[in-house]
Amino acid sequence: MNVAVVTVGDELLAGRTMNTNATWLCDRLSDSGVSVERVTTIPDRISDIARVVNEYRAEYDAVIVTGGLGPTHDDVTMAGVAAAVGRSLEEHEGALAWLEDDGYSRADLTEGTADLPKGARALHNETGVAPGAVLEGIYVLPGVPSEMKAMFESIEAEFSGTATYRKEVVADEPESALLDRIAEVRERFDVTVGSYPGESVRLSLTGTDEATVATAAAWLRERVESPN
Structure with a gap:
């Protein structure tokens, strides 16, 4: 299995935040016998996210994207991934139900919190709010390291290869x-x-x-x- 890792965030490119997510993911994937072929950092820009994700999903077995999840103005990763596969964003009922179970009222959630590409499988955020998603070999995870790690561990069994x-x-x-x-x-x-x-x-x-x-x-x- 070969994988590309894409980290999204202007703060990563500006050097204000260390890219610990990429290092951690590469280590875990390598331990599972998965070959990491690319690690790419891109800005919070829908067109760049769509272009890179679309290119990599054609080349690799899976693409893991971290960062830029949530309802604020610069959280555009879901929109970029949706554009990469030609789908619209829609509110995901399953993700909303999880949030309600965690004590969040639908009325109190910021609009767009649970918007995922149409037909995506939602990934529950055990330690935060913004859900992740899986579609067409693309795994979208939060950028907050603790949230990203917990979410990846919930899907880690989907990544395997020859043990090294x-x-x-x-x-x-x-x-x-x-x-x-x-x-x-x-x-x-x-x-x-x-x-x-x-x-x-x-x-x-x-x-x-x-x-x-x-x-x-x-x-x-x-x-x-x-x-x-």
């Missing part, structure tokens, strides 16, 4: 000096290798067979200089 395993080897050598051993471990074992330089170089070995990954990591660890 990872081991890390730390080398106290320049990255360029490690190229021969990186090439050799890839030839010897069915693993991929990521190289991440810093004070030391972190070599991340991943593969679909746990024993192979462990053996490859042990082989490589014996052939690099380790930090003291």
